[in-house]
Amino acid sequence: MKIAVVGAGIGGLTAAALLSEEGHEVKVFEKEPEIKELGSGIGIGDNVLSKLGNHDLAKGLKNAGQVVNRMQILSDQAQPLSTVELKKNSVNLTLKRQSLIDVIASYVPDSDIYTGHKVVKIDNSDMKVTVHFQGQESETFDLCLGADGIHSVIRENVAPKCKVNYQGYTVFRGMVEDVQLEEAHVAREYWGAKGRVGIVPLLNNQAYWFISINAKEKDEALSEYGKPHLQARFNHYPDDVRQILDKQGETGILHHDMYDLKPLDSFVYGRTILIGDAAHATTPNMGQGAGQAMEDAIVLVNCLRHYDFNESLKRFNQIRVKHTAKVIKRSRKIGKIAQHTNPLVIRIRNMIAKALPNSYGTRQTKFLYKSKAK
Ligand SMILES: Cc1cc2nc3c(=O)[nH]c(=O)nc-3n(C[C@H](O)[C@H](O)[C@H](O)COP(=O)(O)OP(=O)(O)OC[C@H]3O[C@@H](n4cnc5c(N)ncnc54)[C@H](O)[C@@H]3O)c2cc1C
Known part of the structure; x- marks a missing residue:
């Protein structure tokens, strides 16, 4: 088939x-110059x-990634x-975003x-x-x-009623070198009234961090925020953060x-299929946006290989729509719990979190590993 992929x-x-x-004839169209x-x-x-x-891509990712085996939430x-x-x-791996793109792109012929x-x-x-296209x-194509x-x-064309929903918080992100984390295979989040700080190890003593703060949409008060503002705001957080x-x-x-996005009922519209954030953008609270985008691609290709054309699209829809809706909803819920700022609510939340066995959190992520591949 001749297939257009919109977005690299x-x-x-x-x-x-x-x-x-x-063996499909594929053309990837990217609006950016690189x-x-x-x-x-x-x-x-x-x-x-x-x-x-x-698949070699799995090996490529493993070579470029740091293994993480535990996720901890602290006050x-x-x-x-x-x-x-x-x-x-x-x-479970963490990678620099550019490394991830470079590894995946190395499996796509340049001429495509x-x-x-x-x-x-x-x-x-x-x-x-x-x-x-513009200009x-x-x-x-047979498929887009x-x-x-x-x-x-593309979603605007096939499902124009679907709109993005602001979730009430804004996120700052960065990457640092030469850090000495207590544990190199553990990702941590610190939850407090001033905001949530995540620190995630990468290969070679690098790490990435994110800070999530409650804010109005396009909040002008935070638009000028830089390193000194973040340092001042979080100077009472643990040493790792500082x-x-x-x-x-x-x-x-x-x-x-x-x-x-509010979960869509379908990702398939005639000869057009939505994948990744275009289909099911989620908050980053479960760290699943990119993973679910990759899963879409893998499942779609598996389905096209194993079923006739119409059946394959039906099957893809059946597997992916329900699963990604669950990711969106659960991730949104985690965001709501994590972003509380009222001290009393935070005290109660922390008491409940401490009282729950660790197996509870582990169980909450189990469904991620169970979704079907075809
Ligand atoms: C703060 C934050 C932290 C995150 N952390 C994680 C994490 O730890 N783990 C995880 O799995 N996910 C995470 N995500 C989510 C993840 O980044 C996204 O889910 C993922 O990038 C989606 O990939 P995609 O290919 O669907 O879309 P995108 O990465 O957005 O790619 C879309 C591409 O399409 C191109 N494009 C757009 N419009 C057009 C057009 N009209 N014509 C041609 N090209 C076009 C764009 O330039 C872009 O290259 C995070 C997101 C955020 C915001």
Whole structure:
């Protein structure tokens, strides 16, 4: 088949790599002049790696990633609140976002990628789909994958009623070198009234961090926030947090408001399929956005290989719509619990979190590993 992939992000490139391997004629259209991820780091869990099985891409990811085997939540006074032990015999990785993109892109033939191609609209039917670009000639395909992220133009064409929802918090992110974390295989979050701070180890004594603060959408009070403001705000948080902010350069801090999508009923619209954030953007609280985008690509390609065309799209929809809706809802709920600022509510929340056995947190993530691959 002749397939257009719109967006050379994590989902689009994974789909392109696997589809071209299957012998499809694939063209990836990216609006930016080059394939580039915004800094910082990302987690890719065993739910992705086990679905890739022995594929070389899994080996490439393992080479570039740091293994993480536990996730801990602590109070802003470093009291442990809960621990999630990641499944035994599973591999959960953290990578620099750019490394992740570079590894995936290395499996896509260069000649399949068309940068500087901004898609403005599609004409979608039951048999063909025509992709229209800004300033370039339109082209017709058998299939179009909308992998163009949370503000997807493709979704706007096929499911215009679906809107993004602001979640009430804004996130700062950065990456630091030469850090001495207490445990190199443990990701930590510190929850307090001033905000939530996450510190995640990467290979070679690097780490990425994020800080999540309750705020109005596009809050002007926070638009100028830089390293000194974050240091002042979090100077009473544990040493780890102070160390990370000390090591952060004055520039290079990313800042984004957090949105998700109300779960869609379908990702398949005639000859157009939505994948990744375009289909099911979620808050980052479960660290699953990129992983779910990659899973979409893997499941879609498996389905196309194992079933006839119509059945494969039906099957893809059946597997992915329900599963990703659960991720969106659970992640949103974690965000609500984590972002409390009222001291009394925080005291009660922390008491409950401490009282729950660690197996509770571990159970909450189990469904991630159980989703079907085809
Ligand atoms: C603060 C934060 C932390 C996160 N942490 C994690 C984490 O730890 N683990 C995890 O799994 N996920 C995480 N995520 C989520 C993750 O980044 C996304 O889910 C993931 O990048 C989605 O990949 P995608 O390929 O669907 O979309 P994107 O990565 O957004 O890629 C879309 C691509 O499409 C291109 N594009 C857009 N419009 C057009 C157009 N009209 N024409 C052509 N090209 C277009 C864009 O330029 C881009 O290259 C985090 C997100 C945030 C905001």
